[in-house]
Amino acid sequence: MREDIENEEMILPVPDSSDEETSIEPVASLQSVQVAGVDLHLQHDKTEGCGGMVWESGKVLTRYITQKKLASYENTTVLELGAGTGIVGLALSKLVPSSKVYITDIPQIMPLIEKGIRINELTNAIPETLVWGERLPRLDSNPSVLLLADCVYYEPSFQPLVDTLVELTDRYTIKEILFAYKKRRRADKQFFKMLAKRFKYNQVTDDPDAEIYNRDSISLFTLERRM
Ligand SMILES: C[S@@+](CC[C@H](N)C(=O)[O-])C[C@H]1O[C@@H](n2cnc3c(N)ncnc32)[C@H](O)[C@@H]1O
Numbered sequence: 001m002r003e004d005i006e007n008e009e010m011i012l013p014v015p016d017s018s019d020e021e022t023s024i025e026p027v028a029s030l031q032s033v034q035v036a037g038v039d040l041h042l043q044h045d046k047t048e049g050c051g052g053m054v055w056e057s058g059k060v061l062t063r064y065i066t067q068k069k070l071a072s073y074e075n076t077t078v079l080e081l082g083a084g085t086g087i088v089g090l091a092l093s094k095l096v097p098s099s100k101v102y103i104t105d106i107p108q109i110m111p112l113i114e115k116g117i118r119i120n121e122l123t124n125a126i127p128e129t130l131v132w133g134e135r136l137p138r139l140d141s142n143p144s145v146l147l148l149a150d151c152v153y154y155e156p157s158f159q160p161l162v163d164t165l166v167e168l169t170d171r172y173t174i175k176e177i178l179f180a181y182k183k184r185r186r187a188d189k190q191f192f193k194m195l196a197k198r199f200k201y202n203q204v205t206d207d208p209d210a211e212i213y214n215r216d217s218i219s220l221f222t223l224e225r226r227m
Pocket of ligand 1: 057
């Protein structure tokens, strides 16, 4: 895969254990990635479950946005669901200062996102708790773009995630939804059945990297609400 996001460099490693027999991986660390020529700092924390690290689909979505979407997101309000470390939303808000980006996740992950916003000195990114299937937060601006990467992996969350997408598209005039997906299990079919009742989904056709990430079972879709 072409690497605009490359050279993950750990800049604040947790000290190694003095016990040489035991290899202890850092659980919390600050990492830097290069996105479209700018440095982006991300807080990782492996104790916070899957949201505490960057996933390949998140990189795919970030790369696509930086290659194809930056101009169209000028002066636009964007909302990211299940952001984890926030790679997608942080990169977008850094590269498009005129955008406003709501970066959302469950309460436990919000400190990572808040730290990411702070250390990247972003004033146009807003952390917001948004739990799928629960009441939407009140937002000061109306988002017109929704982004999500690697949010399909846990069956009990399938219907709540679809419900949240429905609620967001009912409440706001959403002109674009980009959804990066990594296929892991057959059960994911259930998600796509639920999704297809309310949304049409199509693979993006203008991503030159698609052939490469498709080989790793990653796809990038646009979603369109069925009326
Ligand atoms: C596999 S991680 C992907 C993180 C990030 N999008 C990426 O690609 O690196 C899935 C994310 O979905 C979030 N998530 C899981 N269940 C959720 C729920 N019910 N409501 C909101 N977010 C949820 C997790 O906290 C986690 O950050």
